[in-house]
Amino acid sequence: MSRRRVTISDVAELAGVSYQTVSRVVNNKPDVSESTRKRIQKIIKETGYRPSQIARSLVTARTATIGLVVPDISNPFFSAVARGVEQLAYSQGYSILLCNTGEDVTRELDVLHTLHERYVDGVIVCGLRQEDALLQEALANFKAAVLVNRRLQGEPVPAVLIDDELGGYLNTQHLIQLGHTAIGFLAGPAASYSGTQRRLGYSRALVEAGILLEEKWITNFTPTVSDGEAAAEVMLQANPELTALICHNDLMAVGALRYCAASGRRVPEDIAIIGFDDIMLATLVSPPLSTCHVPRVEVGRIAASMLIEQINDKADWSDEIVIQPHLVIRASTAAPAGVSDDAIMQPTPDHIPLG
Amino acid sequence: MSRRRVTISDVAELAGVSYQTVSRVVNNKPDVSESTRKRIQKIIKETGYRPSQIARSLVTARTATIGLVVPDISNPFFSAVARGVEQLAYSQGYSILLCNTGEDVTRELDVLHTLHERYVDGVIVCGLRQEDALLQEALANFKAAVLVNRRLQGEPVPAVLIDDELGGYLNTQHLIQLGHTAIGFLAGPAASYSGTQRRLGYSRALVEAGILLEEKWITNFTPTVSDGEAAAEVMLQANPELTALICHNDLMAVGALRYCAASGRRVPEDIAIIGFDDIMLATLVSPPLSTCHVPRVEVGRIAASMLIEQINDKADWSDEIVIQPHLVIRASTAAPAGVSDDAIMQPTPDHIPLG
DNA sequence: CTGAAAGCGCTAACAG
């Protein structure tokens, strides 16, 4: 049904003052007598007047809006980041323009153009596949920008990065400390930045422990449950010597869990399995999954606060924050058969097994 | 680093025409000679000129933006709806302003005010707890509005509703057809609209089958895994005659599954369990959960298309679309002990059990 | 085919 919008002039007329005076009370500026201020406030309340951000933005060249670009908001990783971004932004008076790219590289530039046309004060950009130079060029249109989990060649753009290398290292080190030496790596897509980093951490931990890295112990799949299942099957049939699997993420790890259940392998007694991300699902499967926790909401909050600092000229374009993930040991990892339990710190399962 | 914005006048000056002419080519209007059009287009491309949506909105009173209000974007239900809204909106040239309310009733009105100030063309509102009259009042500020899964007293507001009553009915009917007669209902919070509806469907199916409804077979809990676990324990210990449990949602159903596993009850042989929503998790637990599927992305798409029709005056404020959920039979439901399998259509498990 | 003028609703200087 919608009603007519009341403007600043309507209020001014009702109050019998110039609209300038109304503007002053709306913006809490001085130089208005208490009596007229009160009177105007009363009228504002009665009429339900709301200042037009549009008109305001046109003159101030600020929109109090930030653009958030993600591949897919229904992906739990990005929706958690979005939650964090929104939390912090809202507390500072900013609104969020949300853009999905649907993993489509053309659309990535597209939405950045849209955001530019809408004069957003800054953009937070997650998981884009766009090549460095073009992305750089597109971001130059904004007063402020923050990348999530990506670093650009050339001119630096502020970024919040997850230390995936460390995550891969921690996962691997955990298994090594339990006594594993034949550790497979179910990697994600070869092109993925975080995938590469996690794999580097895996290598570093092996080298540090003096374990030879076998190329055949690494395989690339899509990071989904069904691919994790397939990957585990391929891997364990080709390399029966493996006693542990490190998975690119929790979904793949759950897939691996399923394959093990289906093929009669016990986890963690026959095969130790560890994931990455620490999604809710990790706590619900059987056995509950050991994994590397990534604080996703925190990532969003930090990205937003970096962005707002840039907008306020309190930061420059070279900042970079690296977030450390940490191990969460549940029940899917344990010492391999044949290694005495006494020699090893054994995690206590904290969940009733399911099914 | 950000660069200076180029305006329509900059382009006009470079082209040696009035900015009017530039406006014409930008908006693909007639009455411009091919040669000047080409020339201007070239300059637009070179300078990277983008029209200011802000200025444009100020004069057209349209922002090509829709507000999306959700309690929590990191909740999979709402992020799926958001995905649907975004998909359709983007295809029609609209952008999304995303607002979380964090389940906070005050903030609900707050964000609606913000969206009003930003002149969004319409709002899609999901899962708000605000009382009818106040919500109604706040929505009257918008040219268009769509409610998701809520119906307002008084003036009708367009809504896309999920037929929860039908869902509850289908779930119950399924169990009755399998031969169950002692069917517990693990309900969600008593105040929840969809909860009430699902329960009504449960009653209807029982009545239809001539089964007496026992109040003690119904219990209210929070719709989480842990509460589902607790609810199942309370229910099954107090009512050992039960052979099936209907759960308010999949999370509770997973909790019930866990309790059964922990207490040595086999599912579906000893207890049949059915959920609601069909979240990803439902396919991954053991046994895979029978449930009632709610097409969440579709809900978002429909809401967006209804909204855009309203914006374009192609719809009025009384439309209402009801989405039918449907059964997904997996392996957590079967005939109760003592009922001959021959007499009953038995679902085939389509998933390898986990753990 | 093109330009000039007016105004969207507001803020930011200046005058009184």
Next chain:
DNA sequence: CTGTTAGCGCTTTCAG
């Protein structure tokens, strides 16, 4: 303390 005058960058209307 308050009002007046300019725009912000664009679309719309009306003259050329």
